[in-house]
Amino acid sequence: MKVGPFLIALVLLAGCVPDGSPLPTATAELYGASIELPRGSYCWNSGGHAACADSPGAETLLRMGDLKPYATAGGYDIQIVFHPLFQLRRFTVDLVYGPGSPSAIATTAPRTFAQPQVQDDEAGVYVYAVSGTWPEGDVTFFLALKVSPETA
Numbered sequence: 001m002k003v004g005p006f007l008i009a010l011v012l013l014a015g016c017v018p019d020g021s022p023l024p025t026a027t028a029e030l031y032g033a034s035i036e037l038p039r040g041s042y043c044w045n046s047g048g049h050a051a052c053a054d055s056p057g058a059e060t061l062l063r064m065g066d067l068k069p070y071a072t073a074g075g076y077d078i079q080i081v082f083h084p085l086f087q088l089r090r091f092t093v094d095l096v097y098g099p100g101s102p103s104a105i106a107t108t109a110p111r112t113f114a115q116p117q118v119q120d121d122e123a124g125v126y127v128y129a130v131s132g133t134w135p136e137g138d139v140t141f142f143l144a145l146k147v148s149p150e151t152a
Contacts, residue, residue, distance in 0.1 A: 020047020021084075024132060026141045030078045030115070035070050037080075037130065037141035044137040058097035058127035058142060069125050069146035075117030077108060078143070080130050090133035097144075098126035118147050 023044055026037040040055035061067040082088055093105040093113045099122050105113050115126070128143040 020049065021134075021136050022046075024134065024139050025083045026130060026132070026139075027081045027083075028078050028130075028143050029081060031072060031076045033070070033072070035143070037143055038067065040129065040140040040142050042137065042139040044139065046136040055140070055142075058129070058144070061142065062097070062125065062127070062144065067127065067142055067144040069127075069144040071146045071148070072115075073117070073150040074115050074147045077112050077114050079109075080111045080141075080143075082111070082132055087134050088132055089135070090131075092131045094129045094131075096127050096129045096142075098124060101127075115145065115147065118149050120149050123147060123149050 021044075023039065023042060025039070028035045028037055038061075041053060043052040044050070055061070056064070056066075058067065062069075080091070080093075088111075091107065091111050093107065095101045095103050095105055099118075105128065107113050113128075124147065126145045126147055128145075129140050130143055131138060131140045
C-alpha cells in the first residue's frame with residue numbers, strides 16, 4: 001500500500017495543533033505494567049484546525065504487525081490513563097477482536113475495566129478499542145493483549 005505525501009503530512013501534523021489542544025495519548029495500567037496505547041481513529045477540532053483520521057480494524061493491524069499484543073494472564077483490572085485527563089467527558093471500551101467480540105465492555109470504576117480470567121479454550125489475542133470524548137473531539141486507542149489461562 002502506497003502512502004501519499006498528504007497522508008504523511010497529516011499524520012506528522014496530527015498531534016500538533018497550533019494554539020490548541022494536542023491530541024491525547026493513553027496508557028493502560030495493568031498488573032504492575034504500563035503499556036502505551038497506539039492511537040486509532042479520531043476527529044479533533046482545536047485552535048481553529050480540525051482533523052479526522054481513520055484507522056484500519058484490529059484484525060488488519062494485527063496481521064500487518066502494527067499491533068503487538070502484550071502477553072499476560074487474565075483475572076485483573078485494567079485502568080486507562082489519558083494524557084491529558086482534563087475535560088474527559090466520556091469513556092468507553094469495546095472488545096473488537098477475540099473470543100466474544102464484538103461487544104461493549106462494562107467499566108468497573110473510573111476508566112477501569114476487568115480482563116476476566118480465561119480457560120484454555122478462551123486463551124489468545126484480545127483487542128480492546130478504548131475511546132475518549134473531550135470538548136475537542138473523539139479519540140480511540142487500541143489495547144492488544146495475548147491472554148493466557150494463568151492467574152495474575
